[in-house]
Amino acid sequence: MKKICFIFILLTYSLSSFAQELALLKYSGGGDWYANPTSLPNLIQFCNSNIATTLKSKPATVEPGSPNIFSYPFVHLTGHGNVVFNENEIKNLQNYLNSGGFLHIDDNYGLDEYIRKEIKKIFPNIALVELPTSHLIFQKPYSFPTGLPKIHEHDGKRPQAFGIFVKGRLVLLYTYEADLGDGWENAEVNNDPVAVRQKALKMGANILYYIFNN
DSSP: OHHHHHHHHHHHHHHHHHTTOOEEEOOBSSOOTTOOTTHHHHHHHHHHHHSOOOOOSSOEEEOTTOGGGGGOSOEEEEESSOOBOOHHHHHHHHHHHHTTOOEEEEEOSSOHHHHHHHHHHHOTTSOOEEOOTTSGGGTSSSOOTTSSOOOSOSSSOOOEEEEEEETTEEEEEEEESSOHHHHHSOHHHHTOOHHHHHHHHHHHHHHHHHHHHO
């Protein structure tokens, strides 16, 4: 009990002191955790310019087993390949998410078959559920009445947003078949039309708005 209380106090302190810094998760397993290097900086710039955030321009990099993860209210995971969390990392992620942290996982195509198994390790007794289009994350500050936008086509599947809820709080968001991160990248990386990039950035802004306001 003392350890849990300490973790909660640490996270509460961290959120109040370092709430303006986001982090990218550096995981093991062989997947390219470093994919989309310009995506988070661009999302940060968009949010600072459009929804009055004051986020640090450069995101941090943090490992899932590091105590430093408690310094970040938002941690982002992406990639195309394998992801493996060891026992210590699973425990640390559980403590982080149960104590007020938030993990956004964005499937960059090829991640799905691996990441679902790791999510199940973190929350073995909580189901990953699809968010309804009525969820607040699709409403403010930008309206997405049909839910998660489709940024890139791969298998012709519809985009889906899945979540893990702990005591009614959304602690983990998994965006699948959308490729939000690709849409956040520099324009010349994927040559996406301006309207497509705007959809991706606005949805990303909604995610951060939701975290900081709920």
